[in-house]
Amino acid sequence: MPKDEIKQTFRLVGTRPDRPDGLDKVTGRARYGADFSAPGMLWASVVRSPHAHARIKKIDASKALALEGVKAVVTRADFPEVPAGEYWDLQENTIAGERALYDGHAVAAVAATSQLIAHDAARLIEVEYEILPHVTDVDEAFKMDAPVIREGAADYSVPEGSPPNVVKVLDFGRGDVEAGFASADLVKEGHYTTEATHQGYIEPHACVGQLGSDGKGEMWVCTQGHWYIRRMCAGVLGIEAANLRVTASEIGGGFGGKTTIFMEPLSLALSRKSGGRPVKLVMSRAEVLRATGPTASASMDVKIGMTKDGKLTAATAVFRMQGGAFTGSPVDAALNCAFACYELPAVHHLGYDILANRPKAAAYRAPGAPMAAFAVENLLDEMWGELGLDPLDARMMNAAKEGTKSSYGPTFKRIGFEETLEAAKAHKNLSVKLGPNQGRGVAAGFWFNYNGDTSVSLAVAEDGTAQVSVGTPDIGGSRASIALMVAETLGIEYEDVRVSVVETGALGVNEPTHGSRATFATGKAAVEAAESAIKDMCRRAAKKWGIDEDAVEWVDGAARPAGPNAGKFPPLSIVEIAAKMSSTGGPIAGHYEGNPPGVGESFGTHVVDVEVDPETGRTEILRYLVVQDAGRAIHPSYVEGQYQGGAVQGIGWALNEEYVYGADGRLQNPVFLDYRIPVASDLPMIDTVIVEVPNPGHPYGVRGVGETGITPPLPAVANAIAAATGIRMHSLPISPSKLLAAMNAKRKG
Amino acid sequence: MSKIHVTTTVNGDTVEFLADPRETLLDCLRDKLGLTGSKEGCGTGDCGACSVTVDGVLVSSCLVLGVEAQGKSVTTIEGMDKDGELHPLQRHFVEKAALQCGFCTPGFLVAAKALLDKNPDPTETEVRYWLAGNLCRCTGYDKIVRAVMDAAAEMRG
Ligand code: FES
Ligand code: FES
Numbered sequence: 011m012p013k014d015e016i017k018q019t020f021r022l023v024g025t026r027p028d029r030p031d032g033l034d035k036v037t038g039r040a041r042y043g044a045d046f047s048a049p050g051m052l053w054a055s056v057v058r059s060p061h062a063h064a065r066i067k068k069i070d071a072s073k074a075l076a077l078e079g080v081k082a083v084v085t086r087a088d089f090p091e092v093p094a095g096e097y098w099d100l101q102e103n104t105i106a107g108e109r110a111l112y113d114g115h116a117v118a119a120v121a122a123t124s125q126l127i128a129h130d131a132a133r134l135i136e137v138e139y140e141i142l143p144h145v146t147d148v149d150e151a152f153k154m155d156a157p158v159i160r161e162g163a164a165d166y167s168v169p170e171g172s173p174p175n176v177v178k179v180l181d182f183g184r185g186d187v188e189a190g191f192a193s194a195d196l197v198k199e200g201h202y203t204t205e206a207t208h209q210g211y212i213e214p215h216a217c218v219g220q221l222g223s224d225g226k227g228e229m230w231v232c233t234q235g236h237w238y239i240r241r242m243c244a245g246v247l248g249i250e251a252a253n254l255r256v257t258a259s260e261i262g263g264g265f266g267g268k269t270t271i272f273m274e275p276l277s278l279a280l281s282r283k284s285g286g287r288p289v290k291l292v293m294s295r296a297e298v299l300r301a302t303g304p305t306a307s308a309s310m311d312v313k314i315g316m317t318k319d320g321k322l323t324a325a326t327a328v329f330r331m332q333g334g335a336f337t338g339s340p341v342d343a344a345l346n347c348a349f350a351c352y353e354l355p356a357v358h359h360l361g362y363d364i365l366a367n368r369p370k371a372a373a374y375r376a377p378g379a380p381m382a383a384f385a386v387e388n389l390l391d392e393m394w395g396e397l398g399l400d401p402l403d404a405r406m407m408n409a410a411k412e413g414t415k416s417s418y419g420p421t422f423k424r425i426g427f428e429e430t431l432e433a434a435k436a437h438k439n440l441s442v443k444l445g446p447n448q449g450r451g452v453a454a455g456f457w458f459n460y461n462g463d464t465s466v467s468l469a470v471a472e473d474g475t476a477q478v479s480v481g482t483p484d485i486g487g488s489r490a491s492i493a494l495m496v497a498e499t500l501g502i503e504y505e506d507v508r509v510s511v512v513e514t515g516a517l518g519v520n521e522p523t524h525g526s527r528a529t530f531a532t533g534k535a536a537v538e539a540a541e542s543a544i545k546d547m548c549r550r551a552a553k554k555w556g557i558d559e560d561a562v563e564w565v566d567g568a569a570r571p572a573g574p575n576a577g578k579f580p581p582l583s584i585v586e587i588a589a590k591m592s593s594t595g596g597p598i599a600g601h602y603e604g605n606p607p608g609v610g611e612s613f614g615t616h617v618v619d620v621e622v623d624p625e626t627g628r629t630e631i632l633r634y635l636v637v638q639d640a641g642r643a644i645h646p647s648y649v650e651g652q653y654q655g656g657a658v659q660g661i662g663w664a665l666n667e668e669y670v671y672g673a674d675g676r677l678q679n680p681v682f683l684d685y686r687i688p689v690a691s692d693l694p695m696i697d698t699v700i701v702e703v704p705n706p707g708h709p710y711g712v713r714g715v716g717e718t719g720i721t722p723p724l725p726a727v728a729n730a731i732a733a734a735t736g737i738r739m740h741s742l743p744i745s746p747s748k749l750l751a752a753m754n755a756k757r758k759g
Numbered sequence: 760m761s762k763i764h765v766t767t768t769v770n771g772d773t774v775e776f777l778a779d780p781r782e783t784l785l786d787c788l789r790d791k792l793g794l795t796g797s798k799e800g801c802g803t804g805d806c807g808a809c810s811v812t813v814d815g816v817l818v819s820s821c822l823v824l825g826v827e828a829q830g831k832s833v834t835t836i837e838g839m840d841k842d843g844e845l846h847p848l849q850r851h852f853v854e855k856a857a858l859q860c861g862f863c864t865p866g867f868l869v870a871a872k873a874l875l876d877k878n879p880d881p882t883e884t885e886v887r888y889w890l891a892g893n894l895c896r897c898t899g900y901d902k903i904v905r906a907v908m909d910a911a912a913e914m915r916g
Contacts, residue, residue, distance in 0.1 A: 037840055038794070044799065212798075658898075690886070
C-alpha cells in the first residue's frame with residue numbers, strides 16, 4: 011500500500027502533550043506494587059534454596075511458627091496437585107516440590123505481623139537438603155551425560171537418543187541451502203555465545219494478595235498483565251479465575267519480565283491459611299535476580315554464503331538455548347528473527363530448548379532476537395567487510411521489502427527496513443571522522459510486533475468528555491498515546507479523555523502489555539470503541555433530525571448532515587448530544603473485544619561509534635544512533651524513549667551484563683553493584699530518527715516500537731569494536747578483561 | 760528487640776515513630792509514615808531510588824537507619840513541590856518525557872535537586888557523574904539529563 015493511502019497529518023496524533031500520570035509520578039504520589047497496604051495486612055518472606063539442585067528431604071517450620079506474630083507457613087503441600095503442563099510448571103517454579111531446581115528456588119513462605127518478624131521467621135524454617143549434581147552452562151547441559159533436570163520433560167519434537175535435557179527441537183526452513191552455499195563465492199561459519207541477562211526493572215516484584223476460605227480473593231500487584239496473573243494464580247491454586255479480582259498497580263518497568271507469576275500465589279496461599287488476612291510480599295533485589303526471569307543463555311552456530319558482490323545465497327543457524335529448569339527458552343523466536351531482515355533464497359534453522367539449573371526464563375524485550383542478531387549480524391559484518399562493502403549499502407542490497415518472502419515464512423506487506431537504512435546513511439553521525447582506537451559499527455534488527463486478546467470500553471460522560479477503560483498496564487506512556495488516538499477520533503481535546511487501566515472485573519480478558527502490542531492493539535481497540543460510540547451519537551442525531559442515520563457523518567467532534575441532500579441542520583456537538591443522553595436512549599458507550607488484526611513488523615538500523623582503551627580493554631560509547639520504523643509515532647517523545655531505552659539495555663548486554671554462576675551453581679552477582687547495568691556516566695546522548703512507514707493494518711499506522719530497539723545494539727557494538735581493534739568478539743559480554751585478553755593475544759601474535 | 764522512639768522533621772513537619780534498630784530510614788518513611796514516594800530498588804545503596812536528604816545531605820535512605828533520623832531534618836520527594844507548585848525539575852521531567860515507568864523518578868529528582876542546590880550550572884558530564892548513582896532502566900538517561908540541564912538553565916534565568 012503506498013504511503014499516502016493513510017492520512018499523514020493529524021490534529022493531535024504526533025504531538026507531545028504531558029502524560030496524564032506525569033504529575034503523580036514526579037510528586038511521589040503514583041502507587042507502585044509495594045506502595046499499597048490494606049487493613050489487617052500481614053507481611054511475607056520466602057525461604058529460598060541455596061543450592062542449584064537438591065532433594066528437599068524435610069522442612070521443619072516449628073520454630074518459625076512458635077515465633078510471636080507468625081501467622082502461617084506454606085510449602086508445596088499447601089498447593090493442590092495439578093496435571094503436567096503450564097500450571098504445573100508455574101506451580102513448581104512458585105514453590106519447589108521434591109527438588110529445588112536452582113539457586114533461589116522458593117521452598118517455603120511465611121506470613122507475620124511485620125516484615126521484620128517475617129524475615130526472622132524465614133530464617134527459623136529448617137530445610138534439610140540432599141545436594142544433587144547440577145549444571146548451569148548451556149553447552150554442558152546439552153551433553154549426553156549432563157545431570158538430568160527432569161525426566162520426561164521432552165516433547166514430541168525431540169528425537170530418540172537426544173541429550174536428556176533437550177525438551178524441544180525446532181527444525182524448519184526453505185529452499186536448497188546446499189545449492190545456495192555451492193553457488194556462493196564466500197562461505198563462512200561462526201560460533202557465538204551470549205550470557206543470560208536480566209530485564210533489570212528497577213521495581214522489584216511486589217503484591218498484596220487476599221484469599222478467603224470461600225475461594226474469593228483480591229490482588230494488588232505490579233504486572234504487565236493482570237489477567238495473566240489472575241489466570242495463572244487460579245491455575246496454580248486451583249480456584250476459579252473469576253473469583254480473583256486483580257488490580258494492576260503502577261509498574262516500575264517490566265520489559266517482559268512481569269508477564270508471568272513468581273511469588274504471587276504464595277501471598278494468596280498464605281492469606282488463605284491465615285484466615286483471609288491480606289498478605290504483602292515484596293521481593294528483595296537479590297530475590298529478583300536469583301529467582302525471576304532472566305533471559306536465556308545461548309550457544310549459536312551460523313553459516314552464511316554470499317556472492318562476491320555481497321548478495322546472500324544461503325544461511326543456516328543452529329541455536330542452543332537454556333531457559334532455566336523449565337521448557338520455554340526463546341529459541342523459537344530467536345530462529346524466526348535470525349535472518350528476517352534479509353532476502354534469502356535458501357535458509358535452514360535448527361534450535362534446541364535445553365533445561366539447566368537456573369531460574370525459569372521470562373520474556374525480555376524481543377525475546378531471543380538480540381542473541382540471534384549478535385550471531386548473524388556479526389558474521390555478516392565480517393563477510394561484507396572482507397569483500398570491502400559498505401555495511402549500509404550491503405544491507406540495502408539484501409534488505410527485506412514489501413513482497414519479500416520472509417526467512418520465517420510469511421510474505422511481508424509494506425515494511426520500512428530500507429527507509430531506516432536510508433535515514434541512517436543520511437545522518438550526520440556517519441560523517442564524523444574517527445580517530446585512533448575508534449570504530450564504527452552498524453547492525454540491523456527486527457521484531458514481529460503483536461496483537462493479542464484485547465478488550466476496551468469507552469464511555470461518554472454527561473459533559474461530552476470520554477473515559478476509556480483499558481486492560482494493558484501503562485509502562486511507558488501508553489495512556490497518553492491512547493488518549494491522543496481517542497481524542498483524535500472523537501474530535502475532542504486530549505485533556506478531555508481519561509484513560510484508566512482497570513481491574514480484571516471490569517473488562518474482558520486482556521493479554522499483558524507485551525510484544526510491543528499496547529499502542530497497536532489497545533490503541534486500535536480504543537479507536538474501534540470510539541467509532542462505535544460515534545455511531546450511536548450519529549444515530550441519536552439522525553433521530554432528532556428525523557433523517558436516515560446513514561445520512562449523518564461525524565466531523566470535528568459533532569454530528570452533521572452528510573451532504574446537502576441529507577437536510578439542513580446545524581451540527582450537534584458531542585457536548586450537546588452527551589447532555590441529552592438520558593432522554594435519547596441512555597448511556598453512550600462503545601466497546602471492543604477481539605484480537606485486532608493487521609500487525610505491522612518493525613525494523614531498525616543502529617550505528618554506534620566506540621573507542622577502546624588499549625591499556626584496559628574498556629569500551630566507551632562515543633555516539634549512538636537509533637533509526638527505527640514506528641509506523642506512526644503517536645507521541646514521539648515516548649517513541650524516542652523506547653528507542654533510547656532499548657539501545658541502552660542492548661549496550662549493557664553487549665558490554666557489562668551477565669549472570670555469573672560459580673562452580674557450586676550459585677549466582678555470584680545478585681546485586682546491582684555486581685550485576686552492573688549502564689549508568690548515566692557510561693553513555694552519551696542517544697540519537698534517534700523515527701521513520702514512519704504507516705502500518706496499513708492500524709487506523710493511525712502504528713506498528714509498535716518497544717522491542718526492536720534492543721536487537722541491533724549487541725552486534726552493532728561488537729562490530730564497532732571489531733572496526734576499532736581488528737578483533738572480532740564472538741562471546742558476550744565484551745567486558746574489559748575479555749577484550750584486553752584478546753588484544754594481548756593479538757599483540758603477541 | 761525493643762523499639763526506639765524517634766522524633767524527627769520530615770518535609771518541614773515534626774513526626775514521631777517507633778523504630779526497631781534494624782529498620783532503615785526508607786522502611787520508616789514508607790511503612791510508618793506512609794511516605795511511599797521514596798522507592799526501594801535494591802536496598803543495598805546501588806540504585807538511588809530511595810534518595811532523600813538528611814540535614815541537606817543527599818543519602819540513600821536504605822543505608823540510613825530510622826533511628827539515625829532522630830533530631831534531623833529529612834526531605835523526600837513529597838516535599839519537593841511547594842504548595843502544589845512544582846519545582847522546575849519536576850515540571851521539566853514531565854514536559855521532556857524524562858520518565859517512562861517513573862519508578863526511578865523520585866530518586867532522580869531528589870538527587871538532581873541536590874546537585875542544582877550546589878552547582879546551578881553543571882555541565883552535561885557533571886550531571887551524568889552526579890546521577891551515576893541513580894539507575895534508570897527505561898530511558899537510557901538521555902531525556903533525564905536533558906531535563907536536568909533545561910531545568911538548571913531555567914532556574915538560572
Ligand atoms: S534502594 Fe536505596 S539505593 Fe537502591
Ligand atoms: S523510568 Fe523506569 S526506571 Fe527510570
